Amino acid sequence: MSKLSRIVTRRQVIAGAAVALAISAAPAAAQDTLKIGLVAAMSGQSAKSGEAIVRGLSLAIDEINAKGGVLGKKVALVVRDDESNPAKGVVAARELVQREGVVAFFGGLDTPVSMAIVPFANQAKVPFMGVWAAGTPITKNGASDNYVFRVSAVDELVDVALVDYAVKKYGAKKPGMILINNSWGESNEKGLKAALDAKKIPYAAIEKFETNDVDVVPQLTRLKEAGADALFLVANVAPSAQVVKSLDRMGWNVPIISHWGPSGGRFSELAGASAPKVHFIQTFSFSGNASPKAKAVFAALQKKYPEIKSFADVTPAVGIANAYDGMHLMALAIAKAGSTEGPKVRDAMYAIESYDGLIKSYSKPFSPTKHDALGAGDYIFTQFKGDEILPLTN
Amino acid sequence: MLVTSAILSGLSLGSMYGLIALGFHVTYVVSNTVNFSQGSAMMLGAVLGYTFAVTYGLPVPLAVVLALLLCALFGLVVERVLVRPFAERNSSAWLMATVAGGIVLDNVILFTFGKEPRSLPSSLAVTPVKVFGAGVYPLQLVIPVAGLAIAVALQLAFHRTRLGKALLAVVQNPDAARLMGINVRAAVAGSFALSTVLAGIAGLLIAPLFSVHSEMGTLFGIKAFAVAILGGMTSAWGVMLAGFAYGLIEALVTAFFGSVYTQIVAFSVVIVALALMPNGLLGRAAVKKV
Numbered sequence: 001m002s003k004l005s006r007i008v009t010r011r012q013v014i015a016g017a018a019v020a021l022a023i024s025a026a027p028a029a030a031q032d033t034l035k036i037g038l039v040a041a042m043s044g045q046s047a048k049s050g051e052a053i054v055r056g057l058s059l060a061i062d063e064i065n066a067k068g069g070v071l072g073k074k075v076a077l078v079v080r081d082d083e084s085n086p087a088k089g090v091v092a093a094r095e096l097v098q099r100e101g102v103v104a105f106f107g108g109l110d111t112p113v114s115m116a117i118v119p120f121a122n123q124a125k126v127p128f129m130g131v132w133a134a135g136t137p138i139t140k141n142g143a144s145d146n147y148v149f150r151v152s153a154v155d156e157l158v159d160v161a162l163v164d165y166a167v168k169k170y171g172a173k174k175p176g177m178i179l180i181n182n183s184w185g186e187s188n189e190k191g192l193k194a195a196l197d198a199k200k201i202p203y204a205a206i207e208k209f210e211t212n213d214v215d216v217v218p219q220l221t222r223l224k225e226a227g228a229d230a231l232f233l234v235a236n237v238a239p240s241a242q243v244v245k246s247l248d249r250m251g252w253n254v255p256i257i258s259h260w261g262p263s264g265g266r267f268s269e270l271a272g273a274s275a276p277k278v279h280f281i282q283t284f285s286f287s288g289n290a291s292p293k294a295k296a297v298f299a300a301l302q303k304k305y306p307e308i309k310s311f312a313d314v315t316p317a318v319g320i321a322n323a324y325d326g327m328h329l330m331a332l333a334i335a336k337a338g339s340t341e342g343p344k345v346r347d348a349m350y351a352i353e354s355y356d357g358l359i360k361s362y363s364k365p366f367s368p369t370k371h372d373a374l375g376a377g378d379y380i381f382t383q384f385k386g387d388e389i390l391p392l393t394n
Numbered sequence: 395m396l397v398t399s400a401i402l403s404g405l406s407l408g409s410m411y412g413l414i415a416l417g418f419h420v421t422y423v424v425s426n427t428v429n430f431s432q433g434s435a436m437m438l439g440a441v442l443g444y445t446f447a448v449t450y451g452l453p454v455p456l457a458v459v460l461a462l463l464l465c466a467l468f469g470l471v472v473e474r475v476l477v478r479p480f481a482e483r484n485s486s487a488w489l490m491a492t493v494a495g496g497i498v499l500d501n502v503i504l505f506t507f508g509k510e511p512r513s514l515p516s517s518l519a520v521t522p523v524k525v526f527g528a529g530v531y532p533l534q535l536v537i538p539v540a541g542l543a544i545a546v547a548l549q550l551a552f553h554r555t556r557l558g559k560a561l562l563a564v565v566q567n568p569d570a571a572r573l574m575g576i577n578v579r580a581a582v583a584g585s586f587a588l589s590t591v592l593a594g595i596a597g598l599l600i601a602p603l604f605s606v607h608s609e610m611g612t613l614f615g616i617k618a619f620a621v622a623i624l625g626g627m628t629s630a631w632g633v634m635l636a637g638f639a640y641g642l643i644e645a646l647v648t649a650f651f652g653s654v655y656t657q658i659v660a661f662s663v664v665i666v667a668l669a670l671m672p673n674g675l676l677g678r679a680a681v682k683k684v
Contacts, residue, residue, distance in 0.1 A: 044509055181653070207652065207653055208653050208654060209653055210613075210653075212609070212610065212612070212613045214407060214410075214600065214603055214604045215403045215406075215407060215603070215645070217399050217400075217403050218399070218400050218403060218645050218648035218649040218653070219648060219652075219653050221396050221399055221400070221649060222396075222648075222649065222652065225396060237511065238511040238605045238607070241511075241513075241605065242604070242605075245603070248522060248529075249522045249529045249530055249531060250399065250528075250529050251522065251524075251529045265510050265511070266510060266511070266512065266513070269512065269513045270511060270512075270513045270605050272513070272520075
């Protein structure tokens with residue numbers, strides 16, 4: 001009994017001290033800084049994506065603060081880990097908005113997490129900017145009062161771009177689909193069917209496979225027998241590699257046009273010598289990018305993060321680039337709004353005229369009917385060469 | 395082409411299921427218990443193989459031996475900590491304990507090895523060879539041969555050697571076996587070490603065809619248990635045969651009907667087969683002497 005009471009007392013002391021600290025520290029910080037939040041995977045399988053987003057946001061924030069900040073206040077980033085778990089993402093979003101009082105916040109790689117946060121962002125009327133997750137309904141969420149924006153790829157537009165590329169590059173007349181058997185694969189099955197339909201191109205067959213399938217030869221053989229002349233691939237790194245290895249065994253040399261799944265990890269190591277055969281979509285690449293802005297941003301990245309030695313250390317670059325442009329667009333909107341109130345910032349997003357960004361020069365990036373700053377024309381196709389992602393010229 | 399490649403895929407996958415399932419068989423015939431963390435033991439073999447061979451750059455044979463020794467150690471720990479305390483009290487809690495042990499191991503590996511899948515290279519999985527017009531890696535041909543050889547060796551060891559017969563005596567009557575001078579505890583512990591080594595071999599064999607990560611064994615463990623039951627638990631032959639059958643069903647169903655139907659048909663076949671042959675393909679009904 002005495003032992004228990006001692007523990008409780010100690011806990012109370014610690015809790016009391018923490019509260020006292022928070023009270024004394026919070027008002028001082030709130031006055032001269034403007035807080036921006038991030039809810040992303042900082043641990044687990046997708047931890048690297050969270051790190052990339054933090055780098056992109058931090059770099060943009062440094063630039064903004066060097067020019068005096070926004071509304072005369074320095075911008076500060078508050079990061080919360082969602083562990084790729086939708087429930088944890090919502091808790092983190094609530095905490096950022098209600099306790100930290102962020103003006104706006106950013107999202108991470110996982111579509112399910114962002115989807116869970118969307119209703120809260122709209123209800124709290126706090127702008128929420130997606131910089132990675134590509135799920136179509138994140139921005140097209142059906143809310144009459146929509147506070148969700150995105151600087152990233154969008155599944156339904158990616159599917160249009162994949163079909164365009166297959167036709168233009170390979171003259172595909174009857175492509176097949178090899179899709180991961182989950183909601184991501186399903187949403188792209190829908191998108192690809194619609195994109196093919198619009199071009200009146202028939203598909204050979206649609207095959208699904210599991211994340212832990214060792215051998216995809218049976219599915220691929222079916223696609224081959226059905227007469228597929230190109231393959232659309234939608235899956236994450238490891239399962240995509242299984243498809244490539246199975247194709248190798250079959251000796252089937254077919255064009256593979258892929259969503260950006262392979263870009264997230266050690267695809268070259270897993271898929272082996274045939275990794276470059278997969279052409280996949282990205283929104284940005286430092287490699288082969290001649291724009292002065294890209295060079296300047298990469299130099300700044302290396303200065304801020306000395307562990308970045310080469311382009312291979314920032315693969316995929318999409319997280320950094322999307323976050324960098326997203327943060328600058330957000331700062332422009334807040335400055336334009338002249339206020340930190342959500343509705344005013346949201347309306348100011350529509351009023352941004354132009355911004356010369358890292359990915360492209362944005363002109364009127366957002367409107368009440370268009371919450372996605374990037375479109376099908378902004379995607380680039382890339383391939384792995386060693387550990388580096390290189391752009392392909394169409 | 396479609397049939398040949400499906401058959402080759404099915405045989406090499408099936409022999410993996412068979413190898414892991416032999417692990418269930420080995421502990422079952424000696425102690426009437428099984429280790430439900432077999433899938434994790436398979437993963438452990440692959441992860442350790444990768445760590446020794448790639449991370450530390452040890453020669454492959456040495457890496458394999460070290461990985462399998464540690465797999466054996468894992469089997470001994472499972473038996474001592476997760477099975478013996480419960481089995482000795484005639485409790486069936488070892489069922490849950492071994493499942494939990496597997497989950498713990500998966501997460502320890504996730505934490506230490508990382509969640510990023512890695513690739514274990516093998517010279518036998520680089521250039522495909524043509525067999526009846528279908529391309530396979532030489533490793534895919536080695537796996538069924540290795541699986542069959544191990545099944546033969548086990549069958550002979552249990553029925554033709556003194557040690558094997560001693561092990562089988564343990565399950566029939568532990569008390570009598572003890573009176574006859576057989577070290578029952580050592581026999582049971584040994585069977586668990588052997589079972590995790592078999593799973594480790596499966597993991598090492600499949601790693602170059604697959605990717606190495608903490609969750610790679612989960613599905614294999616489940617399918618291997620279905621295979622062990624289908625094969626009849628008590629017969630090494632039956633278990634290996636069931637492994638081949640299951641792998642072939644999976645590959646052929648995928649080839650002819652599409653991947654949507656694979657799991658539905660494969661597990662339905664297991665259920666139907668067990669309804670028709672409750673003791674499995676080659677298993678014998680356990681005789682309860684009163």
